[in-house]
Amino acid sequence: MIFTVAIDGPAAAGKGTISRAVAARFGFRHLDTGLLYRAVGALGGDPVAAARALSPEDLARDDLRTLEAGQAASRVAAIPEVRAALLDFQRRFARSEGGAVLDGRDIGTVICPEAEVKLFVTASPQVRAHRRWLEVGGDAAQVLAEVLERDARDMGRAEAPLRAAADAVVIDTSALGIDEAVEAACAVVAQRLPRTR
Ligand code: CDP
Numbered sequence: 194m195i196f197t198v199a200i201d202g203p204a205a206a207g208k209g210t211i212s213r214a215v216a217a218r219f220g221f222r223h224l225d226t227g228l229l230y231r232a233v234g235a236l237g238g239d240p241v242a243a244a245r246a247l248s249p250e251d252l253a254r255d256d257l258r259t260l261e262a263g264q265a266a267s268r269v270a271a272i273p274e275v276r277a278a279l280l281d282f283q284r285r286f287a288r289s290e291g292g293a294v295l296d297g298r299d300i301g302t303v304i305c306p307e308a309e310v311k312l313f314v315t316a317s318p319q320v321r322a323h324r325r326w327l328e329v330g331g332d333a334a335q336v337l338a339e340v341l342e343r344d345a346r347d348m349g350r351a352e353a354p355l356r357a358a359a360d361a362v363v364i365d366t367s368a369l370g371i372d373e374a375v376e377a378a379c380a381v382v383a384q385r386l387p388r389t390r
């Protein structure tokens with residue numbers, strides 16, 4: 194069975210949490226596409242060359258989750274050649290046998306416009322910044338500023354800007370606990386699955 198769940202949305206909206214839960218519930222594979230851009234940013238040097246030579250070991254670094262790595266990711270993610278170098282891998286993953294969940298910014302719009310399920314997971318900037326602050330600590334005002342800066346760059350770029358696909362189901366997690374958000378997402382997936390399963 195080929196079945197793609199595309200999950201897009203802004204920073205710290207809950208995409209990863211929902212993606213992992215959906216993948217576990219339905220036995221699908223999961224790809225956190227943000228890690229690809231974080232790894233390219235963290236490698237330094239020429240980002241286009243880094244994207245073309247990216248290997249699985251590059252995704253296993255322990256410094257990819259920091260705010261700085263997020264900023265570096267969003268800068269290299271605006272480069273069209275970087276996005277082009279990562280496209281085939283993501284498309285093959287999306288359409289691989291057995292079902293796949295991909296989360297990022299452009300999965301439903303660019304990587305897999307034919308995805309069987311498209312979710313746009315969002316929340317208010319204040320809620321998202323608070324969640325990220327609980328993870329990374331530090332100065333809360335600076336965490337909010339970094340989230341807003343990254344969102345503006347991701348939405349404002351010319352290539353594959355962050356936006357909801359016209360046929361995406363929007364899940365606003367501002368007032369939802371993790372379990373409620375996961376159930377909302379799983380309900381959409383269950384409804385779209387082929388009946389023969
Ligand atoms: O992948 P993304 O950056 O969109 O977000 P995430 O890493 O899944 O979630 C960011 C943080 O918010 C995590 O610590 C989650 O546990 C938390 N979260 C939450 O408090 N409520 C939700 N409904 C979803 C996520």
Ligand code: CDP
Pocket residue numbers: 203204205206209226227228230231263266267268270271296297298299300343347
């Ligand atoms: O977890 P969080 O939502 O904070 O970030 P992420 O998903 O790890 O993505 C880091 C950065 O990579 C984003 O701010 C985007 O600039 C970029 N990205 C992208 O352009 N396209 C994707 N499909 C995934 C991430």
